[in-house]
Amino acid sequence: MSPLNIKSGATSHSAYNLRPVFSDTRETHTLAVVVDNESGVLARVIGLFSGRGYNIESLTVAEVDAEGHRSRITVVTTGTPQVIEQIKAQLDRMVPVYEVHDLTVEGPAVERELALFKVVCKGEHRVEALRMADIFRANVVDSTLESFVFEITGTSEKVAAFGDLMRPLGLVEIARTGIAALSRGA
C-alpha cells in the first residue's frame, strides 16, 4: 500500500492515462499533397504517418511538374475529425510540402484508380469474363489461351466490384495503383 492516500480507481500505473476528449467517429479523407520532388520526401511523408500512428489506406505518388521538381502524393486516410485535422497540419508544416488539399471537404472531386487483374480460365468462364469486362469497360491488355489480363479504371468501389465478379471466374493476381484524385471544376 502506498503511504500516500491515492484513491483507487482513478489512478492507473501509467503516466500517460490521458485520453483525448475529441469525437471518435472515423472518417475517410482523400488528401492531395504537393511536395518537392527530392530524395527522401516520400519516406518523410510515410514516416510522419507511421511515427504518429496515422492510417494509410492508399497512396500514390509521381512527379507532376518536371520543371518545378514537384510531385503529387494522393493519400487516402481514415481517422477522427481531429486526427484528420492533425494529419493535414502535420503535413502542411513539413519543409518540402507546398500545399495540402483535403479533396473530401474542398468540394466535389474525381477519384480514379487503375487496376490490372489476371484471370486464368477456360471455356464458359472465358466468355463470362469477357462479358463482365465489357460491362465494366475493362480492356484486355494481355491474353493467352488460358488467361486474360484486364485493365480497369474507375473508383475504388468499381474496381473492387469487378474483382469480386472475377474471383469465381479464376482471378489469380491483382495490381492496383491506389487513388489519384483531382477537384472538379476550374
Add this chain to the structure above:
Amino acid sequence: MTAQQMTGAQMVVQSLIDQGVDTVFGYPGGAVLPIYDEIFQQQSIKHILVRHEQAATHAAEGYARSTGKPGVVLVTSGPGATNAVTGITDALMDSIPMIVLTGQVPTFMIGSDAFQEADTVGITRPCTKMNWLVKETDELSSTIHEAFHIATSGRPGPVLVDIPKDVQFASGTYTPPNKADLGHYTPKIKGDIDEITRLVEAMETAERPVFYTGGGVINSGTAASQLLREFVKETNFPITSTLMGLGAYPASGENWLGMLGMHGLYEANWAMHDCDLMINIGARFDDRITGRLDAFSPGSKKAHVDIDPSSINKVVKTDFPIIGDIAHVLEDMLRVWKARGRKTNKAALQKWWAQIDDWRKIRCLDFKNSKTTIKPQYALQRLEALTKHRKDRFVTTEVGQHQMWAAQYLGFDDPHHWMTSGGLGTMGYGFPASVGVQVAHPDALVINVAGEASWLMNMQEMGTAMQYKLPVKQFILNNERLGMVRQWQELLHGERYSSSWSESLPDFVKLAEAFGAKGILCSDPADLDDAIMEMLNYDGPVLFDCLVEKHENCFPMIPSGKAHNEMLMGDAETQGAIDAKGSVLV
C-alpha cells in the same frame, strides 16, 4: 560578389562564417577530417572539442537557449551521427535551433556498408525539422544557408546536413547567403487580426483569466518577453508558465503564480482549473501540463497562440486559435486592447485575485526542514538566496526530482537564463548544456543543478570544462537514488524499488580532483552556506556533492490520470512514514 571557387570543406567553414557563427561544438573523425583541416587554418570560428557527440548537441542547445542564436554541431559519420541523435531529438522536442553537420562516407561508397557508414538522413529524418544529404559540392553552401534559415525561422528546431567526404574534397562554386535559394519555407508570422480582436473582446469581460505561457515566448525573442510583461502589468491578469517558459515573465513579478503542471504550484494549477479564460501563449498543452484531459480546466474558453499550426487543437480544443509569432501577435493584441480603451473586468478580477491569494496561503512549497540532513529543497533555497542577486546567473538542469525542485525554488527574472530538457526529458543534458552556456557567456555564473545519476550520464565533459577553463558549477543533489523513479515506484508500484538506487557511486570529490577540478562535499545543513560560497568563489569548474535526504518526494504532484484540482501535497507526517519504511526496504 563574384563567384568563388573553393573545396567543399572550405565552403562549410565559409558558410558558417557568413552565417555569423562564432562557435562550433564537435568531435572529429575520418569522414569530417577535411572540414577539421579547414577549421585548423582559420581564426573566425572557435571549435569546442567535447568528449562525446551527445554532449556536443546538448552544449549547442545550451549555447542556443542562452543566446537566442542557433547552436552548431560538427560530428563524423556513423557513430558520430548516431551519438548525436539524442540531442537532436531533444532539440526537436524543445524547439531549439540547431544545425548539425555530419560527415558521411564518400558518395561512391554509400550503401556498401562502408566503415563508419550509417544512413544518417534516414535515422535522423523523424528527429530533425529537415535534413539533407548533399551529393554535389556546388549545392553544399546553398544547402547550409537553407539549413540555417529553416532551423531559425517558424518554430525553431534541429536540422542536419550530411556531407560525404568526396563532396568535402571536391571543388565547387560558393554561394553566399544572400544568393542562396532558401526554398519555399515561409511560416506565417502575423496572427489573424479578427481572431486577435475576438480574443481581446473576451479578455475585456473575462472574470477569471489566466495567462499560460511557454517556451515559444522565449524562442520568439526578448521583445516577446517585454510585450508579455507589459500586457500582464496593464491587464493585471495572473500568469503561470510551463517549465520551458520560465523567465519570460519575472518570478519576482507581482502577477506570477509560479510554474504549473505535474509538479507545478498549487495556486497555478488551481488557477488553470478554475479560470474562465485561458490564454495559452507559446505553450503546447503537453501531457505534463494538462493532467487528465477530460477534466482539464472544464469551465474555460481557451485561446492558443502558436507559430506551429499543428499545435493548435492537437490535444485540447481551442476557442481562439491564433497562428503567428508570439512577439507579433502580442504586439497586435496589445495594440487592439489599447485602442479599444484598455478595458478589463476589474471587479471580477479583484475577486479572482482574492481567490488566488487564498490558494497562495496554502504555501505549497513549504517543507519540513531538518537540522541534521540537508533537504534538497533547502539546498536550492540556499543556492537561490546566495546567487539570485547575480543578473548573469544561468542555470541548467539534468532531469528528475532536482529539475522540478529547481523550477520550483529558483526564480528567473529574465528569459534565456534557464536551460532544461523539457519535452524529451534527457538525463545527461545539464552538464554539457552548462558547458555550452559558459562558452557563450565566459564571465557568467553558470550552475548545473543535477542529480548524481543524471550527472554521471555525461560526466566525461569534465575534460571539456577543464580544457577550455569553463568555470561551470555542478551542483549535485546526491540522494543516491533515481529520485523521480523512486518516487513513482513508491506511489504507484507498491514501493518495489526496482533498480532505482545508485550503487557504486564514485567519490565525487576525488573524481573532480582526478580531472584537475575542485570537489566539495557537503552533508551538514550548517555547513551548506559556506560550502556554496566556496563553490561560487572558486575560479574553475566545481563538482559540488551535496548529500541530501534520500527519500524526499517532490510535491505538489498531480498523479497520472488526475486533474489539476486533485494535486497531492507534501505532508510532513506522511513523509516521515515514507522515510522509515523506505530505509527498511532499500
